Amino acid sequence: MSSISDRVRRLMEQSGLSLQDFAERVDLDPAQLSESLSGTSLFSVVDLACIADVCDVSVDWLLAGAEPPLSVAARTTTGEAARALDLAREYSARRSDLDKLGYPQPWRPLSAAPRAGSTYAAQGEALARAALDEIVRRGHSITTGSLAELIEEDFGADVAVAQLGEGFDGLAATAHGTKLILLAATSNPARQRFTLAHELGHLLAGDNQDVHLDRDIFDIAQRRDPSEQRANAFASAFLMPEDALRGAITARLNREDFAALACDLMVSPQTLAYRMQHLRLIDAGMGDRYKWMTASEAARLAGRSEEFALRSTLSQEARLPGLLVRDTRAAYDAGKSTLRPYATLLGIGVDELRSTLEPEQDNGGAA
Template identity: 55%
Template sequence: MEGAPGRVLNLIEGSGQSRRAFGQDVGLDDSKLSKSLSGARRFSSLDLARIADKCGVTIEWLLTGEEPALALAARTTTGQQACTVLETARKYSVMREDLATLGRSQPWRPVDVGYSGGTYAEQGRALASAALVRTASAGLSVTDADLPALVETAFGADVAVVILDDGFDGLCASSDDAKLIVLGASAIPVRQRFTLAHELGHLLAGDDQDVHLDKDIYERPQEKDSSEMRANAFASAFLMPEGALRETVGRSGLTVEGFAALACDFKVAPSALAIRLQQLRLIDAGTCDRFRTLTAAKVASIAGRSEEFARGVADASAARPPGLLVRDAYLAYESGATTIRLYANLLGIDADELGQSLDSSEGRQAPDDNIAPAGGW
């Protein structure tokens, strides 16, 4: 027997259960299960979701016999942490691919960039210009505190933050049905924002990479491969738009206090901002060297924005499930296309307990369209 019926039959035989007992577990009576196994009846999307839940397989595998491969681009400082986060990325990507199988595709919206040739830095800046146009058209700004929500809203990529030991910054995962960025929780919010922009650059450029173990990405750009250089150039130009910097610096010059306010406004590392300003010839090398020694905490203090900085540290240190994935998992459950387990797993809640609460007298209420809680810088 081939196809989904054959794979389900193999799972039944491997479970040690009778067909009747297996069918009862997944909500299929003897007649429906028998017809589905013989090919006289197709397994419904809900049938497949329940079987996948029970047997620890994916809907994609039940339908095709294959597990989709991931193209991964990672930034991390230790291989051990990369292994842990790759498992997280695979878990979220499989969830997204299963939802696509159920007819709820990810709203991925790449940008159209017409560059052909040029240096990798030039390509990154061209990509950033197109991304900034998209962001503005969505009524958003890169100075928004919640950059993960901005990326999800404007580009349709899933963004998650996971709590791990020190040593992991972030990665992106790309497949036909899933575009995902996973960030490490961090007490350095400006670094987390740069990582997010860097990984978005990989996704928008269509980079198809293995795992990269990198350190200090804007301190040693000469050691990076072409795609890393392009992603760095994208992140810098996306988070610190040239037009906005020229307008601000050209209007009032740049004192230490002005530089501190600018770093707080754009929520970037003082070192990254100083380098960007020098590249744009808005400050000289000596001023760049003086400004880049400041820390994010110091510029917040100079600008009188320490409370804002402290909130940003707290937000960047917290875990965050992928906002779009949470929304779509709920909507798939609400429509009856899948079980509640996918939604519960994303929230870290027991599926039975969550199901009882949603079916209580208060009724089901879908998550708000605001994709994720506010983040910080």
């Protein structure tokens, strides 16, 4: 396949549709499609975006015939990771298409990179302090509102949640200019929150991989990987800042105080106990006692069982990448894309979405 037309012809042949039917399927005028295939006119970026969306390929593949790394990874991986990579590839391809329409990923990395020569754990902690400073500078807090929305707004990375099955926590993808965090839906909100911070650590550290797959962020074997050590240290310091912990310490930290602190920070008691013991805020004996406390027990001791139940429900819900949804809608509103990519992303029919966005006027002319 030496040209764009060749690749489009191949997709049309694979579909088994006539030129007329294929054109209708991809929302193109048949005469226009025929002219583009013959070389009389060129395919526009919007044309290619429509074809790519319907045929489940990327615009980059249509332009150059090369598969992006995420596509290769998705094709060669099985199990829950394969489902995660498929979604990451889809979202990455959509972002790549939007980039060509003038909507690049609004990624805002930190100016303070981890210092060379320090340990990976120290790099993670330093990166967390810089990230928290940026959040405070923008007038936000990690303990109020949605952490996923905060990361999208303050750092420009997309955050999505999907049903990925047991044994998979999440991934961070950087391919095709995409900055994406994909999390597994789970009934364990503290674990999901830690995974979100962990994946943000990968992105902010600029770890030199197209995708980081985290089947189990607490797996001992995984912790031997330097980038995982850094990401875990980042997540701990990001979610449980040292200053906040020191400020919360009382003369005698009882079980109720500890449970309330875990609820305030929205972390598991075990993770909090490890962090406080690492900072020498509690001794090993107290740490061992608190490590056995469950999240539901902490919520009960703190009188916040209803709040915990709500968080558990929310952590099981799917979430589309917010920035991708926003920019896909913007491209349609600006006339740079058809409605199909937006409808496909939302998972609803084109006609249904059109009736929602463009309601018919009644006899009085009101929309």
